[in-house]
Amino acid sequence: MEFKPLSDSFFQQPTITLARALLGKLLVKETELGTVSGWIVETEAYIGPEDRAAHGFENRRTKRTEVMFGPPGYAYTYVMHTHCLINVVSGEIGSPEAVLIRALEPCGGIDLMYQRRGKGKKELELTNGPGKLTKSLGIVKEDYGRAMFEYPLFIAEGKEIGSILVGPRIGIHNSGEAVHYPWRFWVQDNRFVSK
DNA sequence: CGCAGGATCCGCT
DNA sequence: GCGGATCCTGCGA
Numbered sequence: 001m002e003f004k005p006l007s008d009s010f011f012q013q014p015t016i017t018l019a020r021a022l023l024g025k026l027l028v029k030e031t032e033l034g035t036v037s038g039w040i041v042e043t044e045a046y047i048g049p050e051d052r053a054a055h056g057f058e059n060r061r062t063k064r065t066e067v068m069f070g071p072p073g074y075a076y077t078y079v080m081h082t083h084c085l086i087n088v089v090s091g092e093i094g095s096p097e098a099v100l101i102r103a104l105e106p107c108g109g110i111d112l113m114y115q116r117r118g119k120g121k122k123e124l125e126l127t128n129g130p131g132k133l134t135k136s137l138g139i140v141k142e143d144y145g146r147a148m149f150e151y152p153l154f155i156a157e158g159k160e161i162g163s164i165l166v167g168p169r170i171g172i173h174n175s176g177e178a179v180h181y182p183w184r185f186w187v188q189d190n191r192f193v194s195k
Numbered sequence: 196c197g198c199a200g201g202a203t204c205c206g207c208t
Numbered sequence: 209g210c211g212g213a214t215c216c217t218g219c220g221a
Contacts, residue, residue, distance in 0.1 A: 131203050
């Protein structure tokens with residue numbers, strides 16, 4: 001299968017809008033071992049200045065958050081415990097905003113996904129969580145700052161999806177009032193959604 | 196330089 | 209459901 005990256009202008013929309021627009025799109029990573037892809041079925045928006053749960057809360061600018069202050073469409077990867085998570089930088093230059101990709105429905109390169117995740121895994125366990133999907137696709141912290149409108153890591157046109165459901169985000173219970181913000185989006189009835 | 200705290204996952208109860 | 213694994217980042221001393 002061959003995929004073509006969306007243009008950089010796709011990422012130039014408000015973070016919440018982009019988080020919804022990413023649903024159904026394809027996330028693709030190419031490596032020497034092959035190409036792996038999956039349809040995005042779950043996202044979360046993080047809007048730094050006003051969002052206690054975001055790493056860029058109150059415009060906190062560090063080496064780690066730096067990429068979020070730049071233009072949209074670049075990868076913000078970081079390590080959580082033993083896992084790597086991936087966000088798409090969004091919003092205006094100077095404002096630390098991003099969309100976390102939480103789950104995919106496998107599209108291509110499924111054999112390679114099993115190889116990376118371990119043989120005994122079920123198909124559902126390949127990509128139904130933010131740390132799992134990066135492992136299946138071979139996304140690593142070295143992808144930090146990479147443009148996501150160019151090979152080898154990019155967003156491509158996907159497929160039509162059904163209804164989008166909305167709810168509070170996951171795993172941010174120590175974030176005060178931000179706990180309740182309805183900034184998680186997922187495709188209704190898709191079994192790969194993480195929760 | 197030390198330490199506390201995670202946007203998680205997995206296995207066991 | 210719960211706790212441990214495990215490791216990087218940010219901050220304070």
